[in-house]
Amino acid sequence: MVKFLYEDLGLVPTTxxxxxxxxxxxxxxxxxLQQYDLHPEVQPVGDHRAFQEAITRNHVYPYGDPWVVIGSSIDALHLSLRGHRLPVMRFSYPVLDEAIVTDRPFIGFRGVVCLAERIHNLFLEKLFYTRYPVGHFPNPFELGETMTREP
Structure with missing residues (x-):
């Protein structure tokens, strides 16, 4: 997953x-991580509190890292309760706040397309709610408004 996110989508893991x-x-x-010279915080034991604290430590709204969290409904709930306005892709168990009726694979060619689509939609969701799609990059709506204004 880390290799796909970094190589294909240009996302750098923080935790x-x-x-x-x-x-x-x-x-x-x-x-x-060695191949790509990446240095995220790696937590080898599933300590949920440490994971939440790492996100809190690294996130500065609306710009900071991480831009998106890949986790579960529990992660989404905890982040929301801590005041983090981060999109969460429900990837791990349990998923309690989504109805999954159709086939959404995460492996193989269809899985790559499905993952890219879900992550792209999370960025659109973040853009919709915060007007900042990803980190320090400029807002495309503001750029469009600036470029189309009469001089």
Whole structure:
């Protein structure tokens, strides 16, 4: 997932947390982080409080990192209660606040398209609610308004 987000979408991870540590997954992650010279905070034990604190420490609304959280409905609830206006892609169990009726794979060619679509829609959601789509990049609406104004 980290490789896909970084290589294909240009997203840089700030915090990576494992619910249950698996040595094979951690070894693969370490190799990817070294390959791309990435230095996120890696939490090998599923400590939910530490994950929330890392997001709180790294996030400065509306610009800071992270731009999006990939987690569960519980993560979305905790972030909301802490006042963070971050979009959360429900990727891990439990998903309590979405109805999933159709097939939404996360593996293979269809999975790549589905993931890219969901993440893109999260950025649109953030843009809609905050007028800041991603980090320090300029707001496309403000740029459009500036470019179309009469001199």
């Amino acid at each position: 990576i947390a494992f619910q249950e540590p698996y040595p094979l997954s951690q070894n693969r992650l370490e190799a990817i």
